[in-house]
Amino acid sequence: MAEITHIFSSLVAPGKHETEPAEIHGTAIPLAGDLFAMLANVYDKAEEECNIPISFLSDGAQNNEVRTEFVRLVEHPTLARANKLGERLSSVTTGRSGLGLLFFVLGNAGNRKKLLVSRFPANQGILAEAHGHGLTVEFVERVFMKNAATYKAALYQAVTPHAEFWEGDVVDKQTNPTGDTAANYWIREFLLSNLRTTSKAGSKRLATAMREAAKAAVSIDDKHQLVSAMSLMAGLKGQVISPLDVFDRFGLSAQLQKAIIAQLPNDESARAAFVLDADEFRAVAAFRSVKLNTGGVLTAATEDFDKVFEREVLDEETNRVRFSTEGNVVDEKVKGSQ
Amino acid sequence: MTDVPLADEYGIRYEKQLKPVASALEAYLHEIVRGQPRIDRVVARAKDPSRFLAKAAKIENDVPKYSDPLTEIQDQIAARIVTLYLSDVERIQLLIAEYFGSIEHKRMEPESSREFGYEGEHYILLLPDEAFPRPLKRSDGPTLFELQIKTVFQHAWSEAGHDLIYKSVIPLTRDHLRRAAFTAAQAWGADLIFDELSAQLLSRGTSH
Numbered sequence: 356m357a358e359i360t361h362i363f364s365s366l367v368a369p370g371k372h373e374t375e376p377a378e379i380h381g382t383a384i385p386l387a388g389d390l391f392a393m394l395a396n397v398y399d400k401a402e403e404e405c406n407i408p409i410s411f412l413s414d415g416a417q418n419n420e421v422r423t424e425f426v427r428l429v430e431h432p433t434l435a436r437a438n439k440l441g442e443r444l445s446s447v448t449t450g451r452s453g454l455g456l457l458f459f460v461l462g463n464a465g466n467r468k469k470l471l472v473s474r475f476p477a478n479q480g481i482l483a484e485a486h487g488h489g490l491t492v493e494f495v496e497r498v499f500m501k502n503a504a505t506y507k508a509a510l511y512q513a514v515t516p517h518a519e520f521w522e523g524d525v526v527d528k529q530t531n532p533t534g535d536t537a538a539n540y541w542i543r544e545f546l547l548s549n550l551r552t553t554s555k556a557g558s559k560r561l562a563t564a565m566r567e568a569a570k571a572a573v574s575i576d577d578k579h580q581l582v583s584a585m586s587l588m589a590g591l592k593g594q595v596i597s598p599l600d601v602f603d604r605f606g607l608s609a610q611l612q613k614a615i616i617a618q619l620p621n622d623e624s625a626r627a628a629f630v631l632d633a634d635e636f637r638a639v640a641a642f643r644s645v646k647l648n649t650g651g652v653l654t655a656a657t658e659d660f661d662k663v664f665e666r667e668v669l670d671e672e673t674n675r676v677r678f679s680t681e682g683n684v685v686d687e688k689v690k691g692s693q
Numbered sequence: 694m695t696d697v698p699l700a701d702e703y704g705i706r707y708e709k710q711l712k713p714v715a716s717a718l719e720a721y722l723h724e725i726v727r728g729q730p731r732i733d734r735v736v737a738r739a740k741d742p743s744r745f746l747a748k749a750a751k752i753e754n755d756v757p758k759y760s761d762p763l764t765e766i767q768d769q770i771a772a773r774i775v776t777l778y779l780s781d782v783e784r785i786q787l788l789i790a791e792y793f794g795s796i797e798h799k800r801m802e803p804e805s806s807r808e809f810g811y812e813g814e815h816y817i818l819l820l821p822d823e824a825f826p827r828p829l830k831r832s833d834g835p836t837l838f839e840l841q842i843k844t845v846f847q848h849a850w851s852e853a854g855h856d857l858i859y860k861s862v863i864p865l866t867r868d869h870l871r872r873a874a875f876t877a878a879q880a881w882g883a884d885l886i887f888d889e890l891s892a893q894l895l896s897r898g899t900s901h
Contacts, residue, residue: 410819413796417817515764521796521819521836555791556821620717623831624822 359386359462361432362394365441367455367474369448379441381434384458397501397508398460401471405510405524406626407597408551409542421547426516429468432461444474447544453477456499468516473508474541475499507541522551550595550628557629561598562588562639564618568611571618575674577611582657585640589658592633598625645678653678702763703745710834711739714824715770718838721823722772725792731781733845737772737838745769767817770824770838775848779888785842786814794819796837809877811851811859814842846880846887 362384370376384390397404411419421443428436437459444457454477462469480498484491508526513519525548527541542548552560562585569581584605591604598619602612616625643660645653655663663682669675719737726732740748749762759765774785789795797817803810820838825831843851858865858873865873 410794411796415795415798417797513764515761518761518765519836549794551794551819552822553792553794556793559792560822620822620824620826621830622827623825627822 358464359391359395359398359460361459361461362386362391363432363434363437363459365438365444365457365459367441367444367448367457369450369453370442370445371447371449376442376445379438379445381438381441383434394458394460397458397473398462398469398471401473401508401510402524405508405526407525407527407628408522408623408626409509409525409546409548410522410551411520411546411548412543419547421545422520425470425472425511426520428459429461429470429511429516429520440472444545447540449540452540454497464512467512467514470511470516471508472510473506476502476505478502509541509546523548550630552627552629554630554632555635557597557627558632558635559639560619560624561596561601562636564598564615566640567618568614572611572614577614580607580611581615582643583661585636586643586658586660588631588636588640589633591631594631595628596631597628600628647676647678653680699749699762700742700746703749704742706763706769706834707739707742707745710829711769713826713829714820714834715739715772717826717829718770718772718820718824721821722774724823725788726774726785729776729785729788731777732785733775733777733848735772735774737770740766740769740771764835767835767837768839769835770820771841772838773841773843773848775843775845777845777887778891779844779884780891782814782842782844789816789818789840789842793821793840809874809881811854811877812843812847812881813851816840816842844884846884850877850880 363381364384365379365381367379368377384394411422413419421440424436424440424443428440437457440459441457444455448455455474456477458471458473458475460471460473476499478498478500480495480500482493482495484493506526509523510525511520511523523546525542525546542550550557565581565585569578569585572578572581584601584607587605588601591601596604598615601607602615607615616622619625637657640657642654643657645660645664647653653660653664664678664680667677667679669677715737719735722735722737726735745762745766748766749759751758774789776782776785793816795816795818797815799815801811801813801815803812816839817837818840820831820834820836822831824838825834854873854876858869861869
């Protein structure tokens with residue numbers, strides 16, 4: 356278990372578009388008791404939970420004001436510094452995001468400094484207490500919950516925070532699938548960051564991995580499933596996805612997932628989210644070809660293949676199929692064997 | 694921290710992490726610029742241990758410049774893309790911005806309009822996942838690398854002058870500096886003229 360050295364909490368009210376934002380109130384949390392135990396549990400699980408790699412935006416001269424504040428907080432932890440970051444969160448928080456409780460959990464993990472920043476949204480609740488044979492229920496206006504749908508956190512770890520700390524990992528349940536608003540709020544506006552993997556880099560990486568996995572697949576069924584999934588990728592244009600998301604969306608089998616992950620640079624790349632650039636994906640996987648045992652080869656643009664060629668299964672057992680298509684001949688050519 | 698353990702630590706890092714990372718990064722950069730016209734070369738290297746240790750020992754204002762050289766020195770991995778004309782450099786810059794997160798960009802040129810010397814585009818970029826092929830992990834190596842984008846003339850001048858002028862072990866005289874500046878001015882002029890020629894002749898070539 357990692358060692359926790361400080362915990363600060365700031366109550367953050369919506370302050371975006373407010374001429375006079377509410378004053379930020381904060382406190383240092385004692386490193387014992389039930390609240391500490393709950394936060395220590397969140398802190399310990401943060402590496403598993405924060406699974407979207409992000410990086411700070413820079414002004415071109417290695418400056419980012421949020422990163423600077425995080426480094427100061429880690430190197431010289433004070434409540435005033437935590438509250439300053441609370442003010443920043445308030446300045447980008449709208450009424451829609453509502454009231455939140457911001458926690459800063461600081462500690463050490465081996466020779467690394469570790470900082471977890473997490474926001475628990477406010478909710479309404481009912482407090483029920485049984486006593487004797489009776490029950491009392493009471494409305495509670497401000498309950499701060501680690502809500503599975505709206506919980507946000509960011510995790511940074513470094514041996515030398517002032518030199519490193521350019522990259523972190525977040526959890527933001529509202530990022531997918533078209534959660535631009537949420538991504539804007541937590542990742543871009545508060546953390547002044549972006550997804551670490553650029554749109555082009557992620558799209559190229561995923562397309563290459565899927566294409567190579569299809570090439571390497573032995574079974575015709577596996578090849579078909581992979582190529583079919585690639586044909587549908589254009590439908591995710593502009594959405595925040597990771598290879599793991601794609602597996603879920605297309606219901607790819609564990610075996611196919613493993614085959615794609617094996618073609619990614621490393622296991623960590625499977626969770627790297629990015630905004631899909633359909634043109635870049637298409638550039639890597641432009642054409643889909645089907646080769647028949649008769650020697651026939653059918654080729655069309657990957658995303659149009661199923662529209663261009665109608666596929667009819669004649670015999671499922673032998674995998675015998677008939678393809679048909681209609682159109683005007685616009686070209687005809689022969690190719691050499693080399 | 695003494696030099697001996699730092700030398701050992703960097704030596705291990707150099708062999709086990711930096712060299713394979715540099716090699717994978719070079720392959721990835723080749724992939725990114727594939728299909729781009731007029732790419733002269735793409736290279737990436739891990740910083741040589743002797744150069745790293747010399748940099749780590751630098752003193753600034755009477756104190757060591759780096760308190761933790763292993764995390765603070767940002768060019769442990771450095772890459773260079775060399776292309777033919779100045780307009781090519783601009784095109785490659787746009788391409789790089791689409792694939793890499795950047796934390797620093799400097800246009801390197803002499804401060805005074807009367808001086809000629811080192812020129813190029815220097816970036817500090819986030820290393821991509823592709824630089825950490827299995828069994829490497831991102832946490833194994835540095836986070837950042839330096840990328841230089843240069844024309845062939847800028848590249849030639851910096852290569853020819855690096856050890857001779859920039860790393861000179863003897864104090865350079867006024868005459869040495871003037872000669873070096875003269876060669877830099879010629880490289881600068883050649884770039885300018887080739888860029889103009891390429892703009893005139895390549896556009897005609899494509900229009901016919």
